[in-house]
Amino acid sequence: xxxxxxxxxxxxxxxxxxxxxxxxxxxxxxxxxxxxxxxxxxxxxxxxxxxxxxxxxxxxxxxxxxxxxxxxxxxxxxxxxxxxxxxxxxxxxxxxxxxxxxxxxxxxxxxxxxxxxxxxxxxxxxxxxxxxxxxxxxxxxxxxxxxxxxxxxxxxxxxxxxxxxxxxxxxxxxxxxxxxxxxxxxxxxxxxxxxxxxxxxxxxxxxxxxxxxxxxxxxxxxxxxxxxxxxxxxxxxxxxxxxxxxxxxxxxxxxxxxxxxxxxxxxxxxxxxxxxxxxxxxxxxxxxxxxxxxxxxxxxxxxxxxxxxxxxxxxxxxxxxxxxxxxxxxxxxxxxxxxxxxxxxxxxxxxxxxxxxxxxxxxxxxxxxxxxxxxxxxxxxxxxxxxxxxxxxxxxxxxxxxxxxxxxxxxxxx
Amino acid sequence: xxxxxxxxxxxxxxxxxxxxxxxxxxxxxxxxxxxxxxxxxxxxxxxxxxxxxxxxxxxxxxxxxxxxxxxxxxxxxxxxxxxxxxxxxxxxxxxxxxxxxxxxxxxxxxxxxxxxxxxxxxxxxxxxxxxxxxxxxxxxxxxxxxxxxxxxxxxxxxxxxxxxxxxxxxxxxxxxxxxxxxxxxxxxxxxxxxxxxxxxxxxxxxxxxxxxxxxxxxxxxxxxxxxxxxxxxxxxxxxxxxxxxxxxxxxxxxxxxxxxxxxxxxxxxxxxxxxxxxxxxxxxxxxxxxxxxxxxxxxxxxxxxxxxxxxxxxxxxxxxxxxxxxxxxxxxxxxxxxxxxxxxxxxxxxxxxxxxxxxxxxxxxxxxxxxxxxxxxxxxxxxxxxxx
Numbered sequence: 001x002x003x004x005x006x007x008x009x010x011x012x013x014x015x016x017x018x019x020x021x022x023x024x025x026x027x028x029x030x031x032x033x034x035x036x037x038x039x040x041x042x043x044x045x046x047x048x049x050x051x052x053x054x055x056x057x058x059x060x061x062x063x064x065x066x067x068x069x070x071x072x073x074x075x076x077x078x079x080x081x082x083x084x085x086x087x088x089x090x091x092x093x094x095x096x097x098x099x100x101x102x103x104x105x106x107x108x109x110x111x112x113x114x115x116x117x118x119x120x121x122x123x124x125x126x127x128x129x130x131x132x133x134x135x136x137x138x139x140x141x142x143x144x145x146x147x148x149x150x151x152x153x154x155x156x157x158x159x160x161x162x163x164x165x166x167x168x169x170x171x172x173x174x175x176x177x178x179x180x181x182x183x184x185x186x187x188x189x190x191x192x193x194x195x196x197x198x199x200x201x202x203x204x205x206x207x208x209x210x211x212x213x214x215x216x217x218x219x220x221x222x223x224x225x226x227x228x229x230x231x232x233x234x235x236x237x238x239x240x241x242x243x244x245x246x247x248x249x250x251x252x253x254x255x256x257x258x259x260x261x262x263x264x265x266x267x268x269x270x271x272x273x274x275x276x277x278x279x280x281x282x283x284x285x286x287x288x289x290x291x292x293x294x295x296x297x298x299x300x301x302x303x304x305x306x307x308x309x310x311x312x313x314x315x316x317x318x319x320x321x322x323x324x325x326x327x328x329x330x331x332x333x334x335x336x337x338x339x340x341x342x343x344x345x346x347x348x349x350x351x352x353x354x355x356x357x358x359x360x361x362x363x364x365x366x367x368x369x370x371x372x373x374x375x376x377x378x379x380x381x382x383x384x385x386x387x388x389x390x391x392x393x394x395x396x397x398x399x400x401x402x403x404x405x406x407x408x409x410x411x412x413x414x
Numbered sequence: 415x416x417x418x419x420x421x422x423x424x425x426x427x428x429x430x431x432x433x434x435x436x437x438x439x440x441x442x443x444x445x446x447x448x449x450x451x452x453x454x455x456x457x458x459x460x461x462x463x464x465x466x467x468x469x470x471x472x473x474x475x476x477x478x479x480x481x482x483x484x485x486x487x488x489x490x491x492x493x494x495x496x497x498x499x500x501x502x503x504x505x506x507x508x509x510x511x512x513x514x515x516x517x518x519x520x521x522x523x524x525x526x527x528x529x530x531x532x533x534x535x536x537x538x539x540x541x542x543x544x545x546x547x548x549x550x551x552x553x554x555x556x557x558x559x560x561x562x563x564x565x566x567x568x569x570x571x572x573x574x575x576x577x578x579x580x581x582x583x584x585x586x587x588x589x590x591x592x593x594x595x596x597x598x599x600x601x602x603x604x605x606x607x608x609x610x611x612x613x614x615x616x617x618x619x620x621x622x623x624x625x626x627x628x629x630x631x632x633x634x635x636x637x638x639x640x641x642x643x644x645x646x647x648x649x650x651x652x653x654x655x656x657x658x659x660x661x662x663x664x665x666x667x668x669x670x671x672x673x674x675x676x677x678x679x680x681x682x683x684x685x686x687x688x689x690x691x692x693x694x695x696x697x698x699x700x701x702x703x704x705x706x707x708x709x710x711x712x713x714x715x716x717x718x719x720x721x722x723x724x725x726x727x728x729x730x731x732x733x734x735x736x737x738x739x740x741x742x743x744x745x746x747x748x749x750x751x752x753x754x755x756x757x758x759x760x761x762x763x764x765x766x767x768x769x770x771x772x773x774x775x776x777x778x779x780x781x782x783x784x785x786x787x788x789x790x791x792x793x794x795x796x797x798x799x800x801x802x
Contacts, residue, residue, distance in 0.1 A: 024540065024547075024552045025552075026540075026547055027547070027548050027552075028544050028547065031549075056549070057545040057548050057549035057788055058548060063662070082665060082666045083563075083565070083567045083568040083571075083666060084567065085564055085616050085617075085618075086613070086615065086616040087555055087559070087560060087615050088613045088614055089559070089614050089615070090554045090555065091535070091536040091539065091540075092536075092554055094554070095554030098554075101554055103553055103554070103555065103560050103564075105564040105568075105666060107665040114549070115549055115550055115553055125567075125568075125571070138552075140552060142552055142553065
């Protein structure tokens with residue numbers, strides 16, 4: 001059964017920090033259909049477009065009618081646990097460090113039989129379960145069976161907690177705590193049980209409403225951090241880099257207008273300096289040390305969160321240069337994801353639609369509240385997805401983008 | 415379905431075992447070469463007389479059977495490569511029997527050979543199949559332990575099998591192995607030791623699992639006239655079956671392809687289950703023995719536990735199985751493991767067993783099972799042999 005997570009003991013400085021190990025990461029190309037869904041927190045299976053047969057494991061041809069039209073469709077995952085076992089032994093280091101480890105064999109109501117990890121709250125077979133997909137520590141999709149009733153969290157199972165980046169008892173750096181989203185994120189991670197929250201603050205002369213109130217939170221320490229200043233990033237990394245478990249990059253430079261409406265490149269340069277080069281500076285200073293701390297006890301380095309924008313997927317011409325800077329950051333985040341993967345540190349990209357803040361004042365609703373963005377970030381850390389599209393606007397853009405990216409490009413010109 | 419042609423006077427001869435070792439620094443070609451040398455020596459034939467070759471191996475890569483012909487200096491006019499693991503010997507025999515019956519080859523050497531380096535098993539299980547790589551290996555189960563744990567737990571729950579039932583089979587096989595000088599396990603096994611051994615993947619304990627090792631097995635297939643001309647003792651081939659991916663809609667495996675084909679097997683062989691003097695099962699885990707008892711018609715589906723309680727399985731028992739000890743007590747030398755029972759059956763029927771003889775053995779059945787591609791064994795097969 002799941003157990004209450006206890007505060008981790010202080011690290012023994014004499015012992016060697018363990019190097020992170022990962023579960024097996026090799027998949028066939030077709031199996032990455034599962035990855036694509038799990039990345040956005042969904043469980044999908046191939047469903048034959050011709051005969052409707054549900055397939056698993058992932059296939060190149062339908063097991064029933066041999067059709068090769070096998071689109072991935074989201075599943076509710078309901079099924080029957082047929083059998084269960086507890087591994088006491090494994091060939092793989094990741095599991096050797098974690099046995100005993102429970103596995104199940106589940107017959108989905110849609111027909112396929114799947115091998116799954118078992119949540120601690122799942123009883124003995126036969127019983128009803130719900131199969132979900134999660135990204136494991138190697139960032140690859142695996143199936144996890146949870147009890148059919150209720151909404152059990154992966155983080156409540158001490159073994160499956162490894163598949164999440166749960167905030168509880170962790171040390172978090174929020175790179176910009178002055179913006180409305182930054183303030184909301186600080187409050188949300190404190191609320192979610194973070195042990196220490198370092199809050200970056202640039203331009204000390206600039207007083208933002210609400211910011212000083214953050215200092216009253218016991219967990220919060222405000223640190224000078226200016227992402228446009230390499231020295232500032234270096235200094236902070238030198239001071240706390242080896243302690244950061246979760247880095248949430250909320251820094252965002254946002255000015256409206258497209259190309260012709262503003263003369264000169266200074267504004268675009270500022271956007272790039274914060275949104276792209278700022279991420280690069282952080283990645284160079286904090287990335288390597290976080291990657292090395294992927295197995296540093298219960299509260300090891302686990303996640304790097306980037307506050308991007310749905311505009312990163314397809315340029316929104318009214319905010320044209322801003323969109324471009326977020327697209328650049330998205331591209332860089334993929335490189336960062338590749339570099340942090342071997343340390344088991346997950347890179348989570350958050351793609352909100354327009355946020356209800358001063359720079360979107362003239363945009364018509366719906367807009368997403370800063371607190372909702374913050375809640376989505378905390379929720380993503382407690383789950384196992386890596387791409388988060390909070391709010392209705394983001395969800396709609398995503399659906400339009402997946403359906404036809406060229407159509408979305410045209411629609412955004414209107 | 416039209417009646418299948420019989421095997422006329424196809425025979426099996428020259429059973430050969432290349433002694434097993436836990437680990438070897440040799441390649442699979444070395445073990446295949448020793449097996450071929452053993453076949454030639456046992457049969458007293460020139461190498462050039464072997465005009466057919468059938469090979470099964472997991473560790474021969476990057477070579478295949480044709481590479482082996484150049485490696486070993488053979489020029490066969492008939493060649494097959496059967497990558498079917500625990501069913502490979504049965505399938506090789508079926509292919510070879512038709513080849514010699516139809517004159518495509520005169521003497522076919524069937525060889526199962528594998529090496530085992532210290533890290534071979536992990537590497538082989540990590541890349542065993544696309545389905546295993548995508549949907550089993552990432553979950554931490556090294557090899558088929560978890561898959562068979564699921565099947566064992568499910569069988570036990572459905573049909574009331576107890577750990578002692580599975581244990582009785584393992585203990586009997588160990589007794590049989592103690593008389594076999596080539597078995598890797600040399601110490602007696604008690605039921606108490608079986609029941610208290612460390613858990614591997616619940617409910618499987620240590621002695622439910624085979625031990626991977628290196629080794630080879632081989633035999634020759636030819637017509638009776640050829641065997642007699644060479645002065646070889648032989649066993650006759652009465653009937654065979656094979657089946658792949660049987661019962662794909664069963665949500666979990668509780669039966670194998672034998673259940674589909676056993677009537678054909680007995681019809682072709684012209685005998686019934688009651689005429690079988692010993693059974694060589696594929697025994698990578700004891701639950702698979704029980705499926706074979708049921709699906710080959712020795713008891714009803716679900717009758718396995720009672721059948722075990724009512725019988726004794728030593729070579730002098732009421733239902734001798736795995737008379738050289740089986741893979742559970744001899745070792746599992748990769749694809750050679752699929753040949754172990756067949757080679758031992760030939761030995762019993764020509765009166766030259768490695769260990770204890772089954773008294774008055776006239777008919778022996780050999781069963782094969784293999785290839786846990788995803789959640790179940792896909793291949794099944796069986797053959798009925800008779801003493802000359």
